[in-house]
Amino acid sequence: MTSTSRIPRAKRATILDVAAAAGVSRQTVTRAMNDMPGIRQETRERVQELARELGYTPSRYARGLVQGAHTSVGLAIPDLTNPYFPAFASSVVEMATQRGWNVVMDDFGHGSSSALDAVARLAPQVDAVIGYLGPDSEAAQAMLGRRPAVVLDHPYMAAGRISFDYPHAARLALDHLLSRGCREIAYLDSGTKGSLTARGAAVVGVAADRGIGLIVAHSAEAAQPSRDAVQDLLSRHPRLDGLLAFNDLMAAGVLKALAGNGRSVPDDCAVIGMDGIPLGELVTPALTTLSMNLRDVGRAAVDLLEGLLSGTIVPGSPEADLTLRHDLVLRQSA
Amino acid sequence: MTSTSRIPRAKRATILDVAAAAGVSRQTVTRAMNDMPGIRQETRERVQELARELGYTPSRYARGLVQGAHTSVGLAIPDLTNPYFPAFASSVVEMATQRGWNVVMDDFGHGSSSALDAVARLAPQVDAVIGYLGPDSEAAQAMLGRRPAVVLDHPYMAAGRISFDYPHAARLALDHLLSRGCREIAYLDSGTKGSLTARGAAVVGVAADRGIGLIVAHSAEAAQPSRDAVQDLLSRHPRLDGLLAFNDLMAAGVLKALAGNGRSVPDDCAVIGMDGIPLGELVTPALTTLSMNLRDVGRAAVDLLEGLLSGTIVPGSPEADLTLRHDLVLRQSA
DNA sequence: ATGAAAGCGCTAACAG
DNA sequence: CTGTTAGCGCTTTCAT
Numbered sequence: 007m008t009s010t011s012r013i014p015r016a017k018r019a020t021i022l023d024v025a026a027a028a029g030v031s032r033q034t035v036t037r038a039m040n041d042m043p044g045i046r047q048e049t050r051e052r053v054q055e056l057a058r059e060l061g062y063t064p065s066r067y068a069r070g071l072v073q074g075a076h077t078s079v080g081l082a083i084p085d086l087t088n089p090y091f092p093a094f095a096s097s098v099v100e101m102a103t104q105r106g107w108n109v110v111m112d113d114f115g116h117g118s119s120s121a122l123d124a125v126a127r128l129a130p131q132v133d134a135v136i137g138y139l140g141p142d143s144e145a146a147q148a149m150l151g152r153r154p155a156v157v158l159d160h161p162y163m164a165a166g167r168i169s170f171d172y173p174h175a176a177r178l179a180l181d182h183l184l185s186r187g188c189r190e191i192a193y194l195d196s197g198t199k200g201s202l203t204a205r206g207a208a209v210v211g212v213a214a215d216r217g218i219g220l221i222v223a224h225s226a227e228a229a230q231p232s233r234d235a236v237q238d239l240l241s242r243h244p245r246l247d248g249l250l251a252f253n254d255l256m257a258a259g260v261l262k263a264l265a266g267n268g269r270s271v272p273d274d275c276a277v278i279g280m281d282g283i284p285l286g287e288l289v290t291p292a293l294t295t296l297s298m299n300l301r302d303v304g305r306a307a308v309d310l311l312e313g314l315l316s317g318t319i320v321p322g323s324p325e326a327d328l329t330l331r332h333d334l335v336l337r338q339s340a
Numbered sequence: 341m342t343s344t345s346r347i348p349r350a351k352r353a354t355i356l357d358v359a360a361a362a363g364v365s366r367q368t369v370t371r372a373m374n375d376m377p378g379i380r381q382e383t384r385e386r387v388q389e390l391a392r393e394l395g396y397t398p399s400r401y402a403r404g405l406v407q408g409a410h411t412s413v414g415l416a417i418p419d420l421t422n423p424y425f426p427a428f429a430s431s432v433v434e435m436a437t438q439r440g441w442n443v444v445m446d447d448f449g450h451g452s453s454s455a456l457d458a459v460a461r462l463a464p465q466v467d468a469v470i471g472y473l474g475p476d477s478e479a480a481q482a483m484l485g486r487r488p489a490v491v492l493d494h495p496y497m498a499a500g501r502i503s504f505d506y507p508h509a510a511r512l513a514l515d516h517l518l519s520r521g522c523r524e525i526a527y528l529d530s531g532t533k534g535s536l537t538a539r540g541a542a543v544v545g546v547a548a549d550r551g552i553g554l555i556v557a558h559s560a561e562a563a564q565p566s567r568d569a570v571q572d573l574l575s576r577h578p579r580l581d582g583l584l585a586f587n588d589l590m591a592a593g594v595l596k597a598l599a600g601n602g603r604s605v606p607d608d609c610a611v612i613g614m615d616g617i618p619l620g621e622l623v624t625p626a627l628t629t630l631s632m633n634l635r636d637v638g639r640a641a642v643d644l645l646e647g648l649l650s651g652t653i654v655p656g657s658p659e660a661d662l663t664l665r666h667d668l669v670l671r672q673s674a
Numbered sequence: 675a676t677g678a679a680a681g682c683g684c685t686a687a688c689a690g
Numbered sequence: 691c692t693g694t695t696a697g698c699g700c701t702t703t704c705a706t
Contacts, residue, residue, distance in 0.1 A: 020682095020683060020684085021683065021684065021685095022683080030692075030693085031692065031693045031694075032683090032684080032685090032693090033685080033686095033692070033693060033694080034691090034692060034693075036684075036685060036686095037691095037692085040685085042685095044691060044692080045691065045692080046691060046692090049691085049692085057485075058485055061485060061486030062485075063485055063486065063487060064464075064683080064684070064685095065405065065409075065682085065683050065684070066401075066404075066409075066464055066465060067400075067401045067402075067403075067404035067405040067409065067682085067683075067684090068401075068405050068682075068683035068684035068685085068698090069401075069464070069683080069684055069685075070400075070401035070404075070684095070698095071399065071401040071402050071405055071682090071683080071684070071685095071698045071699065071700085072683085072684050072685045072686075072697080072698050073684085073685070073686095073698085074698080075399075075400075075401060078444075078465075081445075085430075086426045086427070086429060086430035086433070087426070087427065087430055087618070089423055089426070089619075091426075092420045092421070092423070092425075092426030092429070093420070093421065095420060095426070095445075095447075096419075096420035096421055096447050096449070096450075099420070099445055099446065099447045100447065100450050100451070103446065103447075103453075103461065108444050108446075108461065108462075108465055109444065109445055110412075110442050110443065110444050110445070111415075111429075111433055111443055111444070111445040112433065112437065112442075113429075113430050113433045113434065113437075115430070116430075116434050117434070119437075127437065127442065128442075130398075130400055130403070131400060131412075131442055151391075151392060151395055151396075151397055152395030152397065153397060229618070229621070229622055258622040259622075262622065262624075265624065284421070284563070285423075285619060285622065287563070288563055288592040288593075288596065288619065288622075288623055289622055289623060289624065290596075290599065290623065290624035354698095354699060354700090355699065355700065355701095356699080364676075364677085365676065365677045365678075366677090366699090366700080366701090367676070367677065367678085367701080367702090368675085368676060368677080370700075370701060370702090371675095371676090374701090378675060378676080379675065379676080380675065380676090383675080383676090398699080398700070399698085399699050399700070401698080401699075401700090402682090402698070402699035402700035402701085403699080403700055403701075404682095404700095405681095405682050405683065405684085405698090405699080405700070405701095406681080406682050406699085406700050406701045406702070407682090407700085407701070407702095408682080
C-alpha cells in the first residue's frame with residue numbers, strides 16, 4: 007500500500023443517535039444515562055444497552071455548558087523528578103479530590119518549556135492555577151486574568167501566595183551547626199555563581215547576623231551536580247566541617263561526595279538538608295533536615311484557593327498571603 | 341462591620357457582556373479574543389481591554405462544544421509517594437503535552453479510594469485513561485465504554501496493555517545472585533503472606549526452574565515496613581546471603597535493616613532491587629537493580645494510546661499489547 | 675471591517 | 691412515565 011488509508015475518525019455518537027436507535031426522546035436517554043428517576047427500569051436498561059453498543063459517551067463540553075462548570079485547577083510543577091514536587095502534587099490532588107475538583111497537571115521540567123508555557127497550556131482548561139511559577143508568576147497571573155493563581159515560593163503577590171520563612175529556617179540550621187562546634191561552614195545553593203536564591207539570601211543574611219564567614223557554593227538542583235560541586239569545594243576548603251544544602255536531593259549528593267572522599271558524617275563534616283522528603287531517611291547517614299510538611303503545604307494551597315474561588319478571601323489581601331515555617335528534624339547527619 | 345457583606349459571586353461575564361460593553365457584536369469579540377483577522381487593530385485592543393476589565397474568560401465548555409474537543413487523558417496513579425510513579429507520570433505528562441493533550445491526574449493512594457473510584461472521577465472528564473489499575477482494570481474499562489484504557493502491569497487486557505516480562509527479570513536477578521555464590525536467597529514480595537504478586541510468582545517460578553530453595557517474605561510496599569520484615573527474616577534465617585526486593589523503595593529499607601544488623605552489603609548479603617529509580621544511586625551502597633526506563637514506559641503508553649485513539653491500533657489486538665523488559669543495572673549492592 | 679444567523683450536544687423546566 | 695421546548699456560551703458560516 008503506497009497511500010495510507012485515511013479512516014476518518016468515526017464521528018462520535020450523540021444523544022440523538024441513541025434516542026433514535028431506542029425510539030425514544032433524548033430526554034429519556036438523559037434520564038437513563040444519569041440514573042435519574044421518572045423512567046421505567048426496562049426502558050432504562052434498554053437505552054443503556056444501546057448506548058454501550060453505539061459507544062455513546064455524553065460530551066463533557068455540552069454537559070458542562072448546561073450544568074455550569076465544576077471546578078478544575080491547573081497544577082504547574084517544575085520538575086516531577088525531584089521528590090519534593092510529587093509529594094506536594096500528591097497532597098494537592100488529594101485535597102482537590104475531596105472537594106470534587108479535578109486537577110490538570112503540567113510538568114514543565116523537561117524540554118525548553120517554562121512555567122509560563124505551562125500556564126498558557128493550562129489556561130484554557132482551568133479555573134485557577136496552583137504552582138511553583140518563579141519569575142513567571144506575574145505574567146502567569148496576568149494571563150489568567152481574574153482567575154486566581156496561588157504562587158508558591160516566589161515573592162510576587164498573585165491572587166494568593168505561599169511563602170516560606172527562610173530566615174527562620176536558616177537560623178535553625180546555622181545555629182545548630184554552630185552549637186555543634188562547626189567552624190568552617192558552607193552553604194550549597196541551587197543555581198549558578200553570582201546569583202543567590204531566596205534561600206541563599208536568607209542563609210547569607212543569617213550568617214552575617216551571626217558574624218560567621220560563610221562559604222557559598224553553587225550547583226544545579228540535583229544530586230549528581232551537587233556531588234561534583236562538593237568535590238570541588240573540598241579541594242578548596244579541606245577543613246570544611248559543616249554544610250547546609252539547598253534541598254534534600256542535593257544534600258543526598260553531598261553525602262555521597264563526602265563519603266567518597268573519606269569524610270565521615272557528621273563527625274568530620276555535618277550536613278543539613280532542606281525539604282524533609284522521605285528520601286532523607288533512606289540515605290546514609292540519615293539526613294538531618296529543615297523539614298516542611300508537604301501535606302500541609304498542599305492543604306494550605308487548596309484551602310487558600312477555595313477561599314479565593316468562593317470569594318471568602320480577597321485576592322492580594324493579607325489573608326491570601328501565607329507564610330510557612332520549616333522545622334529542624336534531627337537525624338544522623340548533623 | 342458586624343455582617344459580612346455577601347457579594348454574590350458575580351455570574352461570570354459572557355461574550356455578550358463584553359460585546360455590549362464595547363458596543364460591538366459577539367463575533368467581533370471572538371475575533372478580538374482569538375487574534376483572528378478581519379478586525380481593526382484599534383477595535384481589537386479596545387475589546388481586549390474591556391474583556392480584561394470585566395474579567396471575561398471564554399467558557400471552555402462552550403468553546404469545546406463548538407470546536408470539537410481536544411484530547412484529554414486521565415492518569416490514574418496508585419501512590420505518588422513511591423518515586424516510581426511520579427517518574428512515570430512525569431514522562432506521560434511530557435509525551436502528552438507534546439501532542440497537545442492535557443492530562444488530568446488522579447492519585448488514589450490515600451484515603452480509602454480505589455483505582456475504580458479514580459476512574460469514576462476521571463471518566464466524565466477524559467477521552468481515555470492510562471493507569472496502574474490493578475484488579476479494577478476490567479471494571480474500569482467497562483466504565484469507560486468505548487474510550488480506551490491503557491492498563492499497566494496487570495493481566496487484564498483492556499483496550500491497551502503494557503506488561504513487564506517478570507520471568508525475564510527474575511532470571512536476570514537470580515542468576516546474578518547465584519553466580520555471585522549466594523546460597524540462601526530470599527525474595528521480599530509486596531503484600532501479605534499467602535498471596536504472591538505477579539513479580540513474586542515469576543521469581544518463585546524461576547527459582548524452581550533453577551532448583552534452588554527460595555525464602556519468600558512479605559511486607560507492605562514502603563521502606564519502613566520492609567525494614568521490619570528484614571529484621572524478622574534475619575532472625576529466622578541468619579545465614580541469608582542474597583535478597584531480591586519487590587521494588588527499589590523496599591530495597592532501600594532492606595539496606596537500612598541490613599546495615600542496622602551489622603551485615604555488610606554485598607559481602608555478607610547481596611541485595612537487588614527492582615524499578616531503577618534514581619533513589620537507587622543515592623542509597624549506600626548504591627543499589628543494584630532491575631531497571632525499567634520509566635521514560636520508555638511513559639512513551640510506550642502514550643504512543644499506544646495515540647494509536648488507539650486514532651484508530652491505527654485496534655483495541656485488544658496484539659498491537660495493543662506490549663511487553664517491556666527490565667535490565668540488570670549493576671551498582672554496588674550485588 | 676463588522677454583523678446576523680445557525681447550531682455544537684446536552685439537561686432543566688415544563689407539558690402531556 | 692415520556693416527550694417538547696428552551697437555552698447554556700461560543701464559533702462557524704454567510705451576509706452586509
